[in-house]
Amino acid sequence: MNVTIEYGIVGIPEHHIKVTHQLPSQYAAYRCDFADPVLVTSPAVDIIYHTAVANGCSMSNNLFIVKEPVQLLPKVKEPLSTVCCMVRGSINIMHYDSVVTLLQGQYSCFHVIGEQQASVFTPGIYEVQHYSFSRDLLAYYTLNSAMVSKWLSKIDGEVPALLTPTAGIIWDKLHTLNHELKYSIVNSGLRRSWLSAKLQELLILILEHQDNKALPPSSDLTFNTIKTFIRNNLDKELTISQLAATYYISESKLRHSFTKYCGMSFSEYQLKIRMERARNLCINETISIAHIAYIVGYKNPSALTKVYKNYFEETPSETRRNGGSE
Template sequence: MKLLIVDDEEHLVESMKASICWKKVGIDKIMSAYSGKQALGVMEQEAADIVITDVRMPGMNGIELIGEIKKKWPDTVCLLVTGHAEFEYAQEGLRHKVSHYLLKPVKDEELLAAVKQVAGEIQAEQEKLRAYLHSQAMVHRNMPVMRANLLNNLIQGRGWPEGKLSEQLLLYEIPVGVGDRISLILIRAEDHHQHYSSSDMPILGYAIHNIIEEMLADGYKSWSCEDIYGNLLFIINRTPDLITDQQLENLADKMRHVVGQLLHLSLAVILSPSGSFPGCLEELYQRCVATARLHTGYEGDFVVRLSAEPVKTSVHIISPLYSPPLLPHLLEAGNWEAARGKLHEIFAEWRSKYNGSGEHLTEIYYALISAFVYFVHKNGRLLADYRLQDPLTLKGAGEMEYWAMEMLDRLQEEVRTEQSESRHSLVTQIQQYVQLHLPDDVSLQAIADHVYLHPTHVSKVFKRETGETISEYLLRLRMEKAVFLLKDSRYKVYEVAGRLGYKNPTYFIKVFKEHFGVTPQEFRD
């Protein structure tokens, strides 16, 4: 950090430069000037972070100098040095946001304290700026991932308030707005002639995505992601109505041709009709996926354009059963509250859309059984312990929901008990290790290495379970053993210190006295 000292009394400036240890308050370079005009010249050559200036100087006074500095270098912090007679006059500096007023004669300590405070504030501001720039760089670097994640959330039915969604679209620079007319292009690649291995497909998906993005860059506003099934999905903004259905069909055919020629892959391309974003998005996407599924396994590539009116089907699914996060994943992560929320969501949808439908109640039952069986087996338990080996007879949705919640409560309680036992076991291991290695230099890192855990986690668990930190436990143990050893007259004080892991007997005596109020020798006497 750079400091500029300005005063018309040259000897004072040189004295301040030479006699004060500026480095200890973060000043790396000190510059000097003996007039306001000269100070501005120095600033032009190398701007200072902090300026200390006297008020009374020939020509340009200190307040005028600060005014000029603030015009050109608004981030430079200025400190004003003034005598008793000029103090009221110096108040004009308030208009120029002077940081400190120092009254002559200024003591070195007072000057250092003021500069230290200012330097700290500047460093804090610089840190904030660096953190902001870093976060902006991270956002920019991860922008494609965040855009894709947002689109995946929307196609899976996770709604956003309109205002919040608009903010996200703007933040991620997505060329689609609420209310825009859009169409979807869903693309599935097939390697029918087995040119590649299965491990090549992710890289090929990336290549296809880049090829299609280049084709769309010329005249199309698009937004894309890879969905959970491995399909590529592109949203095309058709607002204003300049893009016709025929143009999109020609584009899809060109995609199919180019990818086939460059990568020797077959493409299934599904074109949706248009709709208003975001209301139409989930329905259009589900129609595209269903159509792609119907054509899976067809040899050769093709383009399918969906009709404007969806084909009505008589059976629908309970969508919360299949929308991420899935119930088995919530159980596995131990996210019990979200799992309860998922169950409420499942049964709420059944009541609102399919009330009375035994067909959908059976769908819910088998999905829940599957999730619970997965969790029970994953944790090394038996189905018989939970009566999951035989089908249950449940009379209705209310009884099934009660059974599911009860099962969830039981699983959570058993996991909590296991975690508690695991923490207790960990504390026992730590205590045994400390007791065995008391004569050694027992460190938190050594303990963490012994139990194969991170030091921070070890420290938190021990404190939570015992009510004392590892350091407090170690001190208590050493002091208790010190009392025992001091009662045995065979051991000298320095020998007792060594047996407790204290390499410096003097330090042991100090710690002992702080703990008991007497020295080891006084205790022994």
């Protein structure tokens, strides 16, 4: 099962493209634990691959450090049915003569065959984690999922296909599983069996989500994706300008959306979600206040305590002592 989606770099001579299995120090933070890295370097873009295969399914983390506008040409050696989770950045890709938008914090499912059309990447950092499943493994779930039957009919047609009619939002459970898989060590037969079970768990989550989800208007889908991404990334410094650029909307429209749909500004919403998360962790978890501060985006416990007390009129330690009762 050859599961790697390789990316040809259009217009870059081959002698300018280098492949190595060592990450330089400036890329150390991009290392995943589940597999050894492969680094492809060129003047326009550097690409870091991590890939692992287990019993008819696989996972791959592909990270792109784009230094100048470049066309990338996706291609696979074998037909591939894959769930693509856009972890960082947003891109428009050419797929079977149509443009598909992959927004940060969303997933889409594809059947990929051979060489696809080239897509333009602008400077920035992009990360996609994708999971691939053999036809036999997908067929095992046919009786339990209407979506699998639709997927198999497209796969058996032997043409590239978008398997999901609309993108799905990477909700909290899928986000957590993405993170767990990315940073789990797979270095033995037992761990490979563990990986296989986890990937099938992820497939089941996706199938349930696809079988049960309604199709919201595209504007609602984008805004709900942004809100979910914020909830899943409280440890990151997110700004309204950064989110607007990533999701291809204007800052003024995004600010208006928070006021219209949430009844508060972006910064008020971000603070609300951080404080609610911190309070929930204080009441329901035994981890330290310092760790809670890190999870919700504060550099130290004193910084969290100051904001938390102003918000709830008690400190995190007081919330923990009284169990959250007023």
